[in-house]
Amino acid sequence: MGNEIIEMICKKIGVNERVASKLFELSNNDLDKVDEIYSKSEISEFLLIRGKFLGKRKNINGLFYIRIDINQMELDSIDFFVTYNKNIYSTDINIEFHIFEKILGHYKNQTDLEYEEETKNIIDFFKQYFHPGTVLELLKNFKSSRKDEVKNQINSQMNLAINEIASIEIVTDYEVIIKSKQEEDENYLEASLEIDPFNGKKVAELKKSDEIYIKLTDNSEYGRFISKTIGAKDSPVLRQVESIIEVSKGALETKEYKIVVNIVDDIYAKIYASGEIKVKTDKIVLNKKLIEEELKEYEKDEEEKLNYEKKSSDSLVLIVFMIIIIILIMLGIIMLIR
Numbered sequence: 001m002g003n004e005i006i007e008m009i010c011k012k013i014g015v016n017e018r019v020a021s022k023l024f025e026l027s028n029n030d031l032d033k034v035d036e037i038y039s040k041s042e043i044s045e046f047l048l049i050r051g052k053f054l055g056k057r058k059n060i061n062g063l064f065y066i067r068i069d070i071n072q073m074e075l076d077s078i079d080f081f082v083t084y085n086k087n088i089y090s091t092d093i094n095i096e097f098h099i100f101e102k103i104l105g106h107y108k109n110q111t112d113l114e115y116e117e118e119t120k121n122i123i124d125f126f127k128q129y130f131h132p133g134t135v136l137e138l139l140k141n142f143k144s145s146r147k148d149e150v151k152n153q154i155n156s157q158m159n160l161a162i163n164e165i166a167s168i169e170i171v172t173d174y175e176v177i178i179k180s181k182q183e184e185d186e187n188y189l190e191a192s193l194e195i196d197p198f199n200g201k202k203v204a205e206l207k208k209s210d211e212i213y214i215k216l217t218d219n220s221e222y223g224r225f226i227s228k229t230i231g232a233k234d235s236p237v238l239r240q241v242e243s244i245i246e247v248s249k250g251a252l253e254t255k256e257y258k259i260v261v262n263i264v265d266d267i268y269a270k271i272y273a274s275g276e277i278k279v280k281t282d283k284i285v286l287n288k289k290l291i292e293e294e295l296k297e298y299e300k301d302e303e304e305k306l307n308y309e310k311k312s313s314d315s316l317v318l319i320v321f322m323i324i325i326i327i328l329i330m331l332g333i334i335m336l337i338r
Contacts, residue, residue, distance in 0.1 A: 051168035200278030
């Protein structure tokens with residue numbers, strides 16, 4: 001019965017058996033709740049490479065565990081243990097912005113410099129070899145269903161630092177994380193939009209890097225401090241949109257969006273709003289447009305005024321000219337009469 005339920009979830013949602021099993025487990029084995037859990041979940045796929053190696057020197061052995069995020073196409077973590085004569089050298093290499101940071105414990109055998117150097121060489125190899133380029137190549141081979149090529153690739157490179165790989169295993173794993181609205185928003189300040197129903201821009205039309213006016217409404221001590229610091233305590237401030245995501249679907253007027261704005265440095269605020277609400281945008285841009293429109297209108301009025309004055313001037317000249325002609329004609333007639 002269990003397998004049938006998992007197969008049903010796979011077909012209904014379009015996931016593999018491992019993800020379906022995790023979703024079913026997270027829903028407390030309630031099939032009716034699987035869809036809800038899936039809609040709130042973030043699913044990550046990982047490539048796991050683990051195995052045993054033998055060092056170039058006698059009695060040096062080790063285990064390695066490499067975790068690659070397939071979705072993000074980057075190395076997630078490397079963990080390995082190096083042993084020598086029953087002394088364990090536990091080493092973790094953490095990744096941050098593709099830069100390897102090494103955390104190495106004190107060696108238990110400080111007297112044997114040759115073995116210490118050998119162990120450091122192995123550690124340095126792991127640090128240098130699994131860079132972003134290598135990771136992408138490994139994933140490329142893995143996605144092409146060439147697991148043997150992945151093994152050969154690792155084997156050929158590791159032989160530069162170790163004697164041989166005793167065993168290696170390549171598998172995929174999945175991580176299903178449920179993110180509730182509360183969990184997602186706990187690191188953001190509370191804020192609201194400055195509404196402009198006449199000249200504003202609809203929330204649904206906003207995009208990243210747009211500048212909008214917001215009010216910080218966070219009443220926490222930290223929120224009040226930030227408001228005071230950036231001068232947003234009593235008036236709205238202009239801030240850039242970091243991201244905008246549709247969080248509820250439906251008719252156009254009922255769609256809701258989550259807007260994340262950058263307050264200062266690494267501090268962000270989040271706002272939930274209907275897509276039809278018009279938010280006040282960059283004031284400078286609006287004024288510039290207004291000035292341009294007024295300038296065009298002014299130029300048009302001036303042109304019409306000049307045309308009118310020119311026409312009036314031409315008419316006046318014509319009238320004067322006609323008067324002169326009439327006077328000359330009258331003078332001519334008088335002369336003839338005499």
